[in-house]
Amino acid sequence: MAGIEICSSCVVRMEKNSTPNSIFELNQWDLQLLLADPSQRGIFFKTNGYQTLESQTLLVDHLKTTLSRTLDYFPPLAGRLGTTANSDGTISFHINCSNAGAEFTHAVAGNMSISDLLEPKYIPDTINSLFALNGVVNSDGVSKPLLGVQVSFLADGLFIGCTANHAVLDGIALWHFFNSWSEISRGAETISKLPVFERWFPDGIKSLRIPPLQQNESANFVRPSMLRRFFHFSKQAVSELKAKANQEAGMDSISSLQAVSAHLWRGVTRARRREKIKKGCNQEDQREIPCMFAVGARDRIPLPDGYFGNGLIIAQMFCQEAEILENGLGYAARKMKDLVAQHNRDAAIKYAQHWVKNPVVVEYPAITTFAVGGSPRFNVYGCDFGWGKPVAVRSGMAQPLDGKMTVFPAPEPGGIDVEAWLAPETLMAMDDDAEFMEAFAV
Structure with missing residues (x-):
């Protein structure tokens, strides 16, 4: 090319x-x-x-x-x-x-x-x-x-x-x-x-103080090779995943984003597990794996309309592989819903207060995880510069992390697009996963 x-x-x-x-x-x-x-x-x-x-x-x-x-x-x-x-x-x-x-x-x-x-x-x-x-x-x-x-x-x-x-x-x-x-x-x-x-x-409290910045330790790691793929969930696919997640969880408040994210989480976890088995790791892995969700603080504090800065809380939980794989979509989606719900106004303020006393600057380690950022609510396709609406959105090379999922609205209303950074073998295993790929048949 x-x-x-x-x-x-x-x-x-x-x-x-x-x-x-x-x-x-x-x-x-x-x-x-x-x-x-x-x-x-x-x-x-x-x-x-x-x-x-x-x-x-x-x-x-x-x-x-x-x-x-x-x-x-x-x-x-x-x-x-x-x-x-x-x-x-x-x-x-x-x-x-x-x-x-x-x-x-x-x-x-x-x-x-x-x-x-x-x-x-x-x-x-x-x-x-x-x-x-x-x-x-x-x-x-x-x-x-x-x-x-x-x-x-x-x-x-x-x-x-x-x-x-x-x-x-x-x-x-x-x-x-x-x-x-x-x-x-x-x-x-x-x-x-x-x-x-x-x-x-x-x-x-203004003029916050942090220790002198050190070189990002993750820069000393040799990152594994990764590929990026765009997964397009049509409006119908999103609707079906949301209905399935709510039905399995016995509720009606799991969101479209939580259902889609849970589907991806289970698909990535299954693919990684299958690749480990191929490599001879036959024993069930009981190690806890992290799942991170970027939770917005704007509506929780709340912040004024038009607030121009960062308003992100990095919410994290740990789950065992078996916990995600042996339970259904509704279980995984409810775990995500509960994680987000925990970060209400009081939690958001406590998060900020704790950070001021114990400042931590985020680094991007060379580990596998599952992290969801972005939003299907961003007005991507309203960016008309005078010659028509965009036809697609893409990200650059910034923040490569094995398991990073960046969410965008799809060009058609109601759909969701997700850009996934994953190891090549993980993406290939997901291609062979009938349960995961079923969502893209509608």
């Missing part, structure tokens, strides 16, 4: 810079992600008429101009991280809205079509080249841009990829920015939802 050619790269700053050098302190949800990778999300558009460099340049200039106008509403994304060394040896982090600018890259892959990137069973590594700022971690935002945009022109369309510092925003905030930029690109004079940048701190 042909590569991606970079045509130009520049810095885009706010057009008006109406809040010069504003400072926003990072809170507990932001700081816990300093050693993680940025968030990388991008969308494909089917377009015609951008085969020549002249036509591409006109569109690129339009996108630069509208990005500059959009950054006026999102000054943190045009800034850099700042640090303060405290007398007790700790460090405090903040966002300095310095208007140092976002990175903007114009790229071309004229011999490559959208189908070349979407149709393969496993997501090709070429997708990674559609994103800027590969290889950075969030703490690099002291000197690196907090936002990198790459517009890549393909033979029959284009891809707009955003790499955003995850210590500055989460998925909700990233799609808030993406949707706002598309509004300005379509000609809107202002955006429909204004962001709120003031962070929420437990007990009103």
